Amino acid sequence: MSSLLGFFLAFVTVYLSVLFLLIYMENAEEMEDPQPSRFPSIDIIVPAYNEEEHIAETIESLLELEYEGKKRIIVVNDGSKDRTLAVAKRFVKKGVLVLDKPNGGKASAMNVGLKHANAELVAVLDADSIVAEDALGHMVGYFDDKRVAAVTPMMKVWRSSTPVQALQRAEYIVNSFAKKVLEQLDSITVTPGPFSIYRRDVLSKLGGFDEKTVTEDQEIALRIQKANWKIASSYGAVVYTDAPSSLLELYKQRKRWYRGFLENAWRYRGLIHPSYGDLGMFVLPSTLALVVVGIFGLFYSLYSTLASPFALRVDLAPMFLGPSELVIAIAALCSFSLVILAARKLNERNPVSLFISTAIMSPLMAVFWLFIILGAVKDSISGVRLAWKGEG
Amino acid sequence: MEGRGLKARMYFFAFVISLLLFTVGLVLGWQWGFSAANEMKGELDALAAEGSGVELVTLMENETFACPIYQSEFGALFQRTEEYGARLAELELRKGKLDSEVMSLKEGYAAMQLRNYLLQQRMDSRCGTESNVIIYFYSNENYSPETDEGLQIGQVDREFGAYTYHFDVNVDSPVVRGLKASYAISSVPTLIINGERHSGFMPAQQIREVLERQNA
Numbered sequence: 001m002s003s004l005l006g007f008f009l010a011f012v013t014v015y016l017s018v019l020f021l022l023i024y025m026e027n028a029e030e031m032e033d034p035q036p037s038r039f040p041s042i043d044i045i046v047p048a049y050n051e052e053e054h055i056a057e058t059i060e061s062l063l064e065l066e067y068e069g070k071k072r073i074i075v076v077n078d079g080s081k082d083r084t085l086a087v088a089k090r091f092v093k094k095g096v097l098v099l100d101k102p103n104g105g106k107a108s109a110m111n112v113g114l115k116h117a118n119a120e121l122v123a124v125l126d127a128d129s130i131v132a133e134d135a136l137g138h139m140v141g142y143f144d145d146k147r148v149a150a151v152t153p154m155m156k157v158w159r160s161s162t163p164v165q166a167l168q169r170a171e172y173i174v175n176s177f178a179k180k181v182l183e184q185l186d187s188i189t190v191t192p193g194p195f196s197i198y199r200r201d202v203l204s205k206l207g208g209f210d211e212k213t214v215t216e217d218q219e220i221a222l223r224i225q226k227a228n229w230k231i232a233s234s235y236g237a238v239v240y241t242d243a244p245s246s247l248l249e250l251y252k253q254r255k256r257w258y259r260g261f262l263e264n265a266w267r268y269r270g271l272i273h274p275s276y277g278d279l280g281m282f283v284l285p286s287t288l289a290l291v292v293v294g295i296f297g298l299f300y301s302l303y304s305t306l307a308s309p310f311a312l313r314v315d316l317a318p319m320f321l322g323p324s325e326l327v328i329a330i331a332a333l334c335s336f337s338l339v340i341l342a343a344r345k346l347n348e349r350n351p352v353s354l355f356i357s358t359a360i361m362s363p364l365m366a367v368f369w370l371f372i373i374l375g376a377v378k379d380s381i382s383g384v385r386l387a388w389k390g391e392g
Numbered sequence: 393m394e395g396r397g398l399k400a401r402m403y404f405f406a407f408v409i410s411l412l413l414f415t416v417g418l419v420l421g422w423q424w425g426f427s428a429a430n431e432m433k434g435e436l437d438a439l440a441a442e443g444s445g446v447e448l449v450t451l452m453e454n455e456t457f458a459c460p461i462y463q464s465e466f467g468a469l470f471q472r473t474e475e476y477g478a479r480l481a482e483l484e485l486r487k488g489k490l491d492s493e494v495m496s497l498k499e500g501y502a503a504m505q506l507r508n509y510l511l512q513q514r515m516d517s518r519c520g521t522e523s524n525v526i527i528y529f530y531s532n533e534n535y536s537p538e539t540d541e542g543l544q545i546g547q548v549d550r551e552f553g554a555y556t557y558h559f560d561v562n563v564d565s566p567v568v569r570g571l572k573a574s575y576a577i578s579s580v581p582t583l584i585i586n587g588e589r590h591s592g593f594m595p596a597q598q599i600r601e602v603l604e605r606q607n608a
Contacts, residue, residue: 014413019406026402186396228396277396282403327417334413 005297010331012290017334020181024341027184033236034141039069040120042136042197045113046075047106051127052083054242059091061130066137072097075127076113079103084127106193107209107216114200114208122200128242129194130158138236139197149202149229150221151237152179152188153195154346158240164250167364168243170339170357177342179233185278188231190218195239202229215260222268225279235345251372258376261291291373298370332359428483429493432476436500439476443469443507450515459519466512470555473504477558481542484532499565505557506567512555524554524603527584529577531561539593541581547596552603 044062048055062073073096077085088098101112110124135153142151154176160166182188206223213219224231244250265288273280339355348354446465452458480501484494516523530541549556559568561580575584583590586606
């Protein structure tokens, strides 16, 4: 049973790697960021809650953005208990609009910012992230295509001062590359808080950000998909974000993400339909199927290990190079090719260290993942309110 | 917005390529499995030759010469046979219990085990040594780690310096048939602990209690 599951998961790994590589090869030229034909006006909304440590650096990075069009920064303080508001107000004289509101959650802060926005495009930036100077130039060209409603950036880990952050570095690179490939399938299902850009009229027409969900960035992406708009992803626009520094923080973050995933998957189950093409017929069904198989597989492995700890000795010390080892090696090789390609495309200098991080991160996350899912399901059932990332 | 497409051709090609890669992996893996079986055949021959050497020495009439050689050489021979058995079990796990090469190797291994056992019995009585001996009859049909008696014995035998001899009742060889008849084996697992017969699954603690009682 366990070897059958192992073969299945190895095959899925090989299949997804091959599929991503094929899609990349077929669309490599079209994946480059398009040159903008014009520079539409843009309002950048920065929702902030207890971000006195990061907010100044974030605003400074936005003021330094190179952009030929008109840009404005709107900071929305969501009832912070620290000096976030005071720090943000120091930038008013530099043209930054600072709004203050009672605490109501990130989505409500973004909606307040959206109400005050009047530019053609609206960007949202988490207050713990900084944007590379040339990011806007890489992103706005996608809006020349009238079907594009949102553009996401390439996210990288800002600081890797702890092993947990260092391990996430590789994950962010691979995920960003995967998002670029998913763009070719019209199947991006999240517009991340760190610097996604939207057409303001589309965002307003869709009703702004949902204030009830715990992952508003995923919910809005699915709503955009449901309304048959396109979401693009930029290679060159780099945004550095503060990744969780400890396992506990990581657990809280991922629990929130998976809870949002489960709730939104149910809410937008109608997207699993042939009329949504690759998204409806492949990406969403396979993601859900993998989650179910993953939960079953992890429970089964945990049960087998606890029921018979001595059996593990045999599995961990194979004495022969047999079919299982070979297919696992092939799966690892395929994943390795993907990581190397992602690292090359995203100008990472040391792809081998990235692969080692991925190799460490994957089994760690696999075990961790089961607890995250269980926590997410529990929170979802009990309806725990998570106002800002990880809180609650 | 225009209707969305489905890259069905791409999914199909990816599937075909993955299947090819996977098949190559499986075929190569099986090939390596075969060469491992051949390698193990050579090792079995070497082990048999080593066993014959020890056996010849112990045939010497004079205990003063034979016993020290037996005592220094037999433990190492037993250990190597055990290690060989563990590798054989691993090979069986990978190639399947019905694989003809595995069964052929197991026949040879059963013969090695019996010879070691008889050698030990003879020399223990000649040299006046008393060893704990467990003869274990098993079958890998309907195997599950939860009911693997071998894992239970493995937790106890070293504690008591016991020599364990494993026999798969499904191996079709005169050695196994003879032993099964000799101990009237009708079900598995069956353990003969220092001559005392125990049928059915025994947890490690129960085996420990038997050995403690016998050694008291």
